[in-house]
Amino acid sequence: MSKAKITPLGTVSPYGKGERNCPGFMVEYKGHKVLLDCGNGITRLMNMPECLNNLHVIITHYHKDHFGDLGALQYASYVYHNLGKLKQPVKVYLPNGDFANNESAVVSNTESFVKYSFIVDGSSFAIEDLTISFADNHSHTIESYMVKLQCRDFKMVYTSDIGNTNFDHAVAFCKDSDLIICESSFLRKHNANSQTHLTAYDAGLLAKRSSAKRLLLTHFWPEEDRALYVEEAQQVFADTSAAEEGVALIY
Ligand SMILES: [Zn+2]
Ligand SMILES: [Zn+2]
Numbered sequence: 001m002s003k004a005k006i007t008p009l010g011t012v013s014p015y016g017k018g019e020r021n022c023p024g025f026m027v028e029y030k031g032h033k034v035l036l037d038c039g040n041g042i043t044r045l046m047n048m049p050e051c052l053n054n055l056h057v058i059i060t061h062y063h064k065d066h067f068g069d070l071g072a073l074q075y076a077s078y079v080y081h082n083l084g085k086l087k088q089p090v091k092v093y094l095p096n097g098d099f100a101n102n103e104s105a106v107v108s109n110t111e112s113f114v115k116y117s118f119i120v121d122g123s124s125f126a127i128e129d130l131t132i133s134f135a136d137n138h139s140h141t142i143e144s145y146m147v148k149l150q151c152r153d154f155k156m157v158y159t160s161d162i163g164n165t166n167f168d169h170a171v172a173f174c175k176d177s178d179l180i181i182c183e184s185s186f187l188r189k190h191n192a193n194s195q196t197h198l199t200a201y202d203a204g205l206l207a208k209r210s211s212a213k214r215l216l217l218t219h220f221w222p223e224e225d226r227a228l229y230v231e232e233a234q235q236v237f238a239d240t241s242a243a244e245e246g247v248a249l250i251y
Contacts, residue, residue, distance in 0.1 A: 003029075009025065011219070021245060022065040023160070029128075032128070034056045037060055043076070048080070052086050057093065060147065066161070074092075074113075077112055119145055130149060133147070137170060148173065156178055184217045184229050186198070197219075203217055205237075207237040217242050
């Protein structure tokens with residue numbers, strides 16, 4: 001297959017710190033780009049203006065750590081379009097259900113060069129032979145989509161923010177993935193008792209139960225040592241690593 005390149009641009013929440021940004025993952029495939037979330041600070045790592053060409057931006061849910069840089073990206077599209085360096089609009093995909101409450105925060109109808117589409121549960125679109133499909137995890141605090149990117153011999157899932165109350169659904173969606181990029185907001189030692197985010201241990205369980213080949217953890221606390229997340233997930237799933245800004249995976 002043509003190679004897919006997956007580059008973490010942001011791996012922490014709820015705020016950036018130092019070289020760390022809020023959530024964002026760039027997937028490049030056959031000259032196309034799919035940006036999974038657009039968190040605070042990720043435009044620092046984007047190769048402007050080339051990266052705006054053939055770009056699909058997916059906002060998985062309307063929490064601000066996941067779209068904090070969308071305004072900057074949209075304004076960049078406007079400027080570079082006016083300079084003749086961007087011929088096709090950037091495609092931006094937004095959750096449909098909570099749209100009315102968030103429209104003013106995310107939509108830029110002037111001073112942007114973008115085209116909006118909606119995400120609903122079970123929807124999908126294709127880029128050449130790559131299918132991008134969505135499933136509301138029904139376990140975060142608001143409508144929040146898992147995203148699957150699949151072609152004939154490669155399958156990856158980005159969980160985005162997800163809780164532990166609908167675990168079988170997540171396992172089914174992630175089944176037999178080559179890669180799961182999974183949030184791990186907490187360590188068990190935090191005693192968060194959160195049902196709307198996962199621990200690193202939960203992320204390991206998701207990878208194990210879905211028979212995934214590899215687990216990439218993300219959505220860390222900025223102050224916490226990420227080696228602890230990897231150790232915790234590895235108690236149940238060995239092939240686990242921590243996402244690092246700028247460190248790409250090739251498939
Ligand atoms: Zn988040
Ligand atoms: Zn969230």
